[in-house]
Amino acid sequence: MKQILLAKRPKGMPGQDDFTFQETEVPSIGEGEVLVKTLYLSVDPYMRGRMVDAKSYVEPYKLNEVISGGVVGEVAESQFSGLEKGDIVVGMLGWQEYSAVQGKHVRKIDPEVAPVTTSLGVLGMPGLTAYFGLLDIGEPKEGETVVVSGAAGAVGSIVGQIAKIKGARVVGIAGSDEKISYLKEELGFDAAINYKTSDNLKKELAEVCPDGVDVYFENVGGEISDAVFYHLNKFARVPVCGAISAYNKEERDIGPRIQTTLIKSSALMKGFVVGDYSSRFGEASKELGKWVREGKLKYEETIQEGFENIPDAFLGLFKGENIGKQLVKVAEPEGK
Amino acid sequence: MKQILLAKRPKGMPGQDDFTFQETEVPSIGEGEVLVKTLYLSVDPYMRGRMVDAKSYVEPYKLNEVISGGVVGEVAESQFSGLEKGDIVVGMLGWQEYSAVQGKHVRKIDPEVAPVTTSLGVLGMPGLTAYFGLLDIGEPKEGETVVVSGAAGAVGSIVGQIAKIKGARVVGIAGSDEKISYLKEELGFDAAINYKTSDNLKKELAEVCPDGVDVYFENVGGEISDAVFYHLNKFARVPVCGAISAYNKEERDIGPRIQTTLIKSSALMKGFVVGDYSSRFGEASKELGKWVREGKLKYEETIQEGFENIPDAFLGLFKGENIGKQLVKVAEPEGK
Numbered sequence: 001m002k003q004i005l006l007a008k009r010p011k012g013m014p015g016q017d018d019f020t021f022q023e024t025e026v027p028s029i030g031e032g033e034v035l036v037k038t039l040y041l042s043v044d045p046y047m048r049g050r051m052v053d054a055k056s057y058v059e060p061y062k063l064n065e066v067i068s069g070g071v072v073g074e075v076a077e078s079q080f081s082g083l084e085k086g087d088i089v090v091g092m093l094g095w096q097e098y099s100a101v102q103g104k105h106v107r108k109i110d111p112e113v114a115p116v117t118t119s120l121g122v123l124g125m126p127g128l129t130a131y132f133g134l135l136d137i138g139e140p141k142e143g144e145t146v147v148v149s150g151a152a153g154a155v156g157s158i159v160g161q162i163a164k165i166k167g168a169r170v171v172g173i174a175g176s177d178e179k180i181s182y183l184k185e186e187l188g189f190d191a192a193i194n195y196k197t198s199d200n201l202k203k204e205l206a207e208v209c210p211d212g213v214d215v216y217f218e219n220v221g222g223e224i225s226d227a228v229f230y231h232l233n234k235f236a237r238v239p240v241c242g243a244i245s246a247y248n249k250e251e252r253d254i255g256p257r258i259q260t261t262l263i264k265s266s267a268l269m270k271g272f273v274v275g276d277y278s279s280r281f282g283e284a285s286k287e288l289g290k291w292v293r294e295g296k297l298k299y300e301e302t303i304q305e306g307f308e309n310i311p312d313a314f315l316g317l318f319k320g321e322n323i324g325k326q327l328v329k330v331a332e333p334e335g336k
Numbered sequence: 337m338k339q340i341l342l343a344k345r346p347k348g349m350p351g352q353d354d355f356t357f358q359e360t361e362v363p364s365i366g367e368g369e370v371l372v373k374t375l376y377l378s379v380d381p382y383m384r385g386r387m388v389d390a391k392s393y394v395e396p397y398k399l400n401e402v403i404s405g406g407v408v409g410e411v412a413e414s415q416f417s418g419l420e421k422g423d424i425v426v427g428m429l430g431w432q433e434y435s436a437v438q439g440k441h442v443r444k445i446d447p448e449v450a451p452v453t454t455s456l457g458v459l460g461m462p463g464l465t466a467y468f469g470l471l472d473i474g475e476p477k478e479g480e481t482v483v484v485s486g487a488a489g490a491v492g493s494i495v496g497q498i499a500k501i502k503g504a505r506v507v508g509i510a511g512s513d514e515k516i517s518y519l520k521e522e523l524g525f526d527a528a529i530n531y532k533t534s535d536n537l538k539k540e541l542a543e544v545c546p547d548g549v550d551v552y553f554e555n556v557g558g559e560i561s562d563a564v565f566y567h568l569n570k571f572a573r574v575p576v577c578g579a580i581s582a583y584n585k586e587e588r589d590i591g592p593r594i595q596t597t598l599i600k601s602s603a604l605m606k607g608f609v610v611g612d613y614s615s616r617f618g619e620a621s622k623e624l625g626k627w628v629r630e631g632k633l634k635y636e637e638t639i640q641e642g643f644e645n646i647p648d649a650f651l652g653l654f655k656g657e658n659i660g661k662q663l664v665k666v667a668e669p670e671g672k
Binding site for chain 2: 218221222225235240241242243246252253254255256257258259260261262263264265266267268269270271272273276
């Protein structure tokens with residue numbers, strides 16, 4: 001079977017040569033373990049942070065070891081009483097075709113309830129991230145203006161829709177006309193700005209946010225966010241989920257310091273990672289599932305095919321190639 | 337009588353020529369008004385912000401009008417039933433020797449309870465600012481590490497002491513050896529760093545904060561704060577009260593963007609102004625007064641004498657000349 005190791009720690013924008021493909025034996029399993037055949041792999045911007053050897057909220061990937069992330073797979077063999085061959089599971093597994101794992105470290109999913117890929121997207125980590133960041137930190141109120149950057153991405157697209165469900169006016173910032181149409185026409189955003197073709201983002205924001213910005217859901221950082229910060233209303237809230245523009249910078253990420261902005265508007269900014277809310281995942285999953293069933297929460301997936309294209313799909317995240325959740329399809333399930 | 341007007345909007349560090357001294361008639365009062373003779377005037381860093389013509393949390397000062405701020409004065413004449421000649425009052429009044437004001441817009445203070453100047457310091461706006469910023473946003477817990485910048489100033493010195501009352505370990509950052517001694521020997525700070533003589537503030541902070549930083553009370557901004565941000569613990573809180581290092585910058589205040597720092601530590605940053613908490617001033621004043629009476633909360637005042645020295649005292653704030661509250665004494669009370 002094939003697996004992908006971290007060959008070196010990327011400097012700046014990662015490239016293919018930061019990854020090593022390797023052939024190895026399919027592992028054998030012991031008592032309490034299952035062998036999982038990888039069906040879909042999730043690639044996510046936060047993985048860039050784990051490629052750096054620095055203190056952060058998750059352990060850095062080790063050099064010359066298999067990279068890991070969210071995986072949907074099929075149980076190929078089981079020595080765990082709760083799972084049998086053919087079951088579909090989700091968990092944090094390696095970038096490899098098969099993984100041996102403790103049965104209790106994966107979660108069985110029911111393909112009848114929703115497409116299995118949703119457990120890596122709207123009903124998985126990105127959905128939970130959007131839910132808690134927006135509702136717990138952003139706390140949008142009816143009639144308020146919510147701006148979200150990275151708006152067509154896996155997290156941003158859900159943030160905007162939850163904000164709509166809560167009665168807010170929603171403005172998205174994204175990087176292509178296709179994404180802008182998607183946000184406005186498919187997801188019902190009230191306005192959306194293509195930052196790549198905008199001459200003056202600060203001014204365009206003023207036009208589409210005539211009442212200022214009450215919540216800014218931060219996915220991108222950099223100059224886009226600098227522009228949004230001009231428009232924060234008194235007591236604005238800024239959930240800080242990501243800063244994708246900074247992840248591949250070799251130099252420090254320099255810009256206007258935020259302190260005076262926060263003082264002027266008595267604004268709150270709070271970083272978070274989804275794991276901060278692990279005790280409340282049940283509540284959120286129930287709510288997200290309900291909204292999906294009711295048709296209030298739509299989702300899109302960009303699926304690249306083939307194990308060999310995993311690095312490419314990952315690198316595409318930083319070029320803004322995906323709409324919604326970026327996945328890689330590795331294999332078809334074999335069934336029970 | 338004399339008064340001081342804003343002559344022009346300062347560019348960069350303000351100077352004497354930004355102020356105009358003017359002689360005028362002592363105003364006469366109407367029904368419901370009192371004539372207040374200025375005894376003590378407060379000069380505060382936030383006033384720099386009001387000298388700029390920009391949207392902020394307070395109205396900018398108008399050009400060629402009298403500058404205003406906190407004043408302790410004596411009622412010289414009264415046509416307001418709640419006040420009589422000789423009463424001592426505090427309020428937002430002009431930089432002038434006498435002010436005519438609605439009696440309901442000043443608050444009578446009892447000189448028997450505490451020195452009247454405390455109503456501009458520990459029992460006034462700076463004390464309330466420290467109280468709400470630290471307790472409501474910072475929420476220090478017993479055994480946690482609280483770092484405060486501008487630590488020897490009117491707000492910072494109270495922040496550190498309240499943090500000690502709450503059982504935290506307190507580290508101050510200030511700009512002279514005299515201030516450092518004051519913080520450690522008079523106020524009982526656990527450690528204090530003179531940023532002006534520090535070769536490597538980031539490293540010195542690591543030494544005096546072996547368990548990291550749980551609360552950073554922000555008064556100064558700039559590179560001092562950049563250094564503190566390296567040490568934020570998971571779920572750290574940063575009340576943003578001031579950024580005095582930025583107030584006189586002619587160019588934009590540029591530095592490392594904060595987003596990735598906040599994500600890594602799931603940290604919270606919140607700007608505030610004391611007015612956000614006006615409905616709770618009563619509760620805080622009671623608590624602050626109790627701590628002062630119990631000797632748990634000490635305060636220092638730097639008092640410059642003479643009306644003509646008001647601009648000088650104000651400018652001194654940006655040179656770090658004051659320990660504790662900077663006041664200007666304008667006149668002695670005449671008594672009833």
